[in-house]
Amino acid sequence: MLKFRFPLVFTVLSIAFFGHLQTALATDEDPIERLYNEHGIRFSDEYPCTVKWISNEPCKSFVLSEVRIDSEAYYAGLRKGHVSGLFPGYTKRITKTKSQYAEDVLYSISVKRFSAVRYCEFSKMLAKYESGGTPEEVSCGHKNPNSKVTMLGRATAESHIGIKLDDDGVVTSLIVPSPASVGGIQIGDQLLYGPKPPRDLEITLTMLNQLFVNVVNKGHGEFFLRGGKTIEVNMPLVRMGQTVDPRLAQTELTSSEATVFDELPDAIRPFLTAIYGGRFERAEMEKKVFYLKAYSLTLGAQLGETPIGGALNANYDSAVDATRFAPLVAQYGLVKLNTVGNCGNPVTTIPYTETVVRTLSDGYGFVWSESVVSKTSKSFDIDARFAPFVVRSELVSPRPMWSAGIRYFISAAGGCESAILNQFEDNFLAYQKY
Structure with missing residues (x-):
């Protein structure tokens, strides 16, 4: 009997576990420039908040003002004008300098770059705020109908595994050789969440993250759907920075x-x-x-x-x-x-x-x-x-x-x-x- 073990949680990979992903914040380089040089993003605080504070303390929203086209963030779908829980702002009082906030973002990315990130178009949030929208509509949470989910580091994860997935978890392309090709994954296979295919992008990214963790840490696979039949795909253990041995096919x-x-x-x-x-x-x-x-x-x-x-x-x-x-x-x-x-x-x-x-x-x-x-x-x-x-x-x-x-x-x-x-x-x- 097949046993499925996929709780609906997003795994946050610690930087202690993936040592190569550690971000050393003790550096002379301006955090704002580091954020752009390393991750291709800039944010601006020239936007009002979408909440009213009881006190008169100042509050601004930090909104993406630039996303470099060759960055992981761009591949993940983040664009100018987006706001996300990953970035400080939109419901935060001003407690730090912009450089300190940039350091927070650098740290957050180093921890969460292989996990799901929710983002929204700030202009829509602000419009809802100005028209008296609900708390869900003026914040970028999972109850906001205009929010979307992406995965920072998705390009790295897919490239290392050797596949690309659509929103439903279906394999659309395959790299040879790769852990995926060695494991026998085929174009058209669909990741399974428990006994069923993913019902949305959020779950697909959860399973992509699980697949990535298995490849770099455990060296085995997950369950896929192929032609209506459930199959288990076993992949080799391949650490980040290593390449797969084609003899493992x-x-x-x-x-x-x-x-x-x-x-x-x-x-x-x-x-x-x-x-x-x-x-x-x-x-x-x-x-x-x-x-x-x-x-x-x-x-x-x-x-x-x-x-x-x-x-x-x-x-x-x-x-x-x-x-x-x-x-x-x-x-x-x-x-x-x-x-x-x-x-x-x-x-x-x-x-x-x-x-x-x-x-x-x-x-x-x-x-x-x-x-x-x-x-x-x-x-x-x-x-x-x-x-x-x-x-x-x-x-x-x-x-x-x-x-x-x-x-x-x-x-x-x-x-x-x-x-x-x-x-x-x-x-x-x-x-x-x-």
Whole structure:
């Protein structure tokens, strides 16, 4: 069952988390000029406020007077004459100098540049104010029907992920290579907010922010809608300033191959698809995603950043790096044996002892006694290529987990004469030495 975890909140990324985004305010450069040089915006305080203060203290609105065309702010849709909660003013008394307000804006952008920002046309707010408009109409809040939402840093976020989205969260363009292309995102895919597509731009930007955080921090993806079907896209961990390794691209399947691989369980399909195409770098990524999800259910994950949690996490990471999903090779070999046999390949005989034990218990878990009824020496023949993995796993029959999916996969591929199975098995065994 798919679990969705997307609360309707805007993540404010701290500047301590993204060190490269820190804005050092201790500088000799005039904050007003820095604001223009770094972010392409200027604001003016030559505008009245859209509220009346009880006291006679002066109040002015700080409205954008210039937005440079090559700036992130311009890309985000901010223009001359706009006012926003990001900028001091429109409901503020004069308590600081214009330079001090510019410093506030610099800091606010450094913190919020990857979060949603609401903005309004000041002229409309002022007109409503002068005509006796409601408090919602004379302020730039979410209840103002003329307000709009944008995202400072949207260009940077989209460029790093490798996609562009329309207001409904639909992918309209794709950069190759990029985390998005490596993850298998396609033009026309639509981001999902919970089980449904975003209902407005505000939620789309929330999900874009989540997608960005996942790429630069976690290295996994989100859920998309493609052709009416929900898919999970896994993307590599790519820090800001780094580029994606094109070798991480997923195997491209033909329609007939895709039909075969669709029979595999969702949990292991991305990994085995990468194996099939010999994309071992991608297989490593998918393996880590698989174990990351499994780790989230462990004690180490619950302990978080504590010393014990950190030690458990480090040990887990080391174990993940060392494994090559060898038990899955054994599982595949045993399922294939039970489905189509050894297909004429050289075999290895594996002996084992079948022990029958009689157990007397109270039915609540307490065992009163156990006694061995019989021991019988048996053996079975299995494809010699899979024999070492079967012996190591101490299995004589496949485990229930994934058995049905692997069996359907083998049958859909065509059994013993299948070129798909031959390529898959050769690469899966080669990966064990990767």
